[in-house]
Amino acid sequence: MRNLIQSVLLLIVVFESAAGTYEVRYFQVGGTVKLPLPAGVDLKQHYVYWKLEGGPELAVQNPLGRKSTSEVEPWKNRLSWTDGNELMITNIQQENFGTFVCEVKRMSVVIRTITYKLLRLTATVKPSTPLLPRSTLSLTCNAETLQGHENPQIHWLNPHGERELNQQITKIATSQDNGKWTCVTTHNQIENKAYVSVTVVDLSPPTSQSQYTSKSRPLTIPCSIPAHISWGQINDTGIKEVHWHFIPKPGSSPQRLFSLSVGNPMTWKAEKDRGLRLVSEPKKKDLSLTRFRGKEGDEGDYVCALEFKNGVILNRTVHVQVLRITSSPGTELISGQQLNLTCGLGQPLPSDLRLKWFPPEQSSLLSSLTSDRHPAHLTIPEVGTGDSGKWRCELWRSKACVTFAEITLKIEPRLSVWMLVVICSVTVIVLLLLVLIFILCRRRQRKMRHLRHRLCQCKTPKPKGFYRT
Structure with a gap:
């Protein structure tokens, strides 16, 4: 009796497995479809058959690991097996959607099935x-x-x-x-x-609204078109013009620097010369401006704009600030004078920026500058010759130096009493020598004039001797 019950239960399990499962999957036309095998399949003992419901056989795999797929259109070169033994259909088309059946057999007996209904x-x-x-x-x-x-x-x-x-x-x-x-x-x-x-046509987002430069550093004003946007797509949206403007101060009239002709070929036209040039040709979609060195007159807003025929204007504004060092009373001093150095942007620094000074290695101020944030103003009551040389001020944001400025000081040593005595003595000696040389020259000139006077005192001198009359 017990054996009979076990046999009935086994048959029920087999019939349920053979009846299989039904799954609905959704795929996009042109996409890739992956259909997994039923659970519990032993590929070393079972045969796997894929087919369309009521249609031809698509793929077969035997226990020896041999795999094959249909070479009949429209399935040729579009069916394959993945490493996970899934049936993969590439570039599925509208007419390929339908019902796919997978049968797992031991010899000729179907022991498992799974049915996939593919919907769009x-x-x-x-x-x-x-x-x-x-x-x-x-x-x-x-x-x-x-x-x-x-x-x-x-x-x-x-x-x-x-x-x-x-x-x-x-x-x-x-x-x-x-x-x-x-x-x-x-x-x-x-x-x-x-x-x-x-695809939304726009300029690349700015890495920062502000750009910093100095007379010691190059100036680059960034503006570009993203790599995924082509000039063809920009032309399709009705581009009218590309141009650069410069606004020195808030409220002042903008100065037109460059304009780009979007015809064929695309060419830049310079309208106001500020010593700036384009980084590259427009086909590379880099519209940035640059110069080898910054200037104090570079401060202001630079506007890169794309203007379209429907009136839409896309622009990026870059605010350029110039870091500078000022020295009072100047760059040439005498040892012992008071020196005042100031580094800044001409306005209070934002909280995310800080300054770092780098004086000459022999400077007396080097040991006092130990923190990461240095003051904008430095005072040395009495400068020495060790303070002579190149001073550097760096502007930092977080862990990066954004720009720096440099100034060169010339410190002359202070003259002592003995040095003044020596200089005065040398000066007196030189003056005496000049006076002596002048006197000797005058005496020599007098002697020469006196000698010529004694040799000749008449207008028509005659030689001495006897003459025949």
Whole structure:
């Protein structure tokens, strides 16, 4: 009796396994499908057969590990086995959706089956062309329904991985919306995904609103177009002009520095010469300006702008500040004088910036500058010759030096009493020698004039001797 009951239970288990399971999966047209085997399959003892329901056989695997896939269109070169023994279908098309059946057999007996119903998952974006910031962006995700089955739950993931709960999203586009959006369906705790790309034309986000330079450092004013945006996409949005402006002070009139012709070829035109030049040709999408050394007159706002035919203007403003060192009473001093050095931007430093001084190695002030944050103003009551040389002031943000300024001081030694006596003595001796030389020259000139006077005192002298009359 016990054996009979065990046999009945075994038959029930076998029949339930053979009846198999039914799963619904959602995939995007053009995507890749991976269909796993039923649980509990021993590939060293069982045969695996994949086929379309009521259709041809697609793939086979035997206990010896030999695998084969259909070479008949439309499946040729699109079916393969993964390392995990899943059936993989690449670039699935509209006509490939349907019901896929996997049968696991021992010899000719079916011991397990699993059936997958593939339904279409569609993600769409409007407009499909690149759009400008502040335009309307619409995203829709739809899953094909199956009568008698519960519809899946749908949500979106934005390009930053943040969850958006609505099946349809309508919003005002910003540069943060640029990238790949993911539509996620959840059915029976299994997730399937569809993807759609959104392109928002904009300038690259600035690494910092302020740029720092000095007369000791190069000046670079950054502006660029992101790598994922092409000039073709920018032209499709109706670009009108690209230009640079400079505003020296708040409220002052902007000065137009450069303008870019977006024709073919694209060329920059200089409108006001401030010694700046473009970093590279426009095709490389780097619109930055640069100069070998900064100047005090560089302070102000630099505006990089993309102007479109519909009136939209995309711009980035970079505020340039110049670090400078001032010395009072000057850069040439005598040992013993008081020296005042000031380093700064011409206004109080923000809390995230700090200064660090680096005096000459022999300076008397070197030992007192030990902390990471140094004062903007340094005073040396009596400078010495050790303070002569190059002084350096660095501007730091966090653990990085953003720029530095340098000044060279010349300190002459102070003259002692003995040095003054020696200098005066030498000066007197030199003056006496000059007077002596002058007197000797005058006496020599007098002697020469007196000798010529004695030799010749008449107008027509005659030689002495006898003459015949």
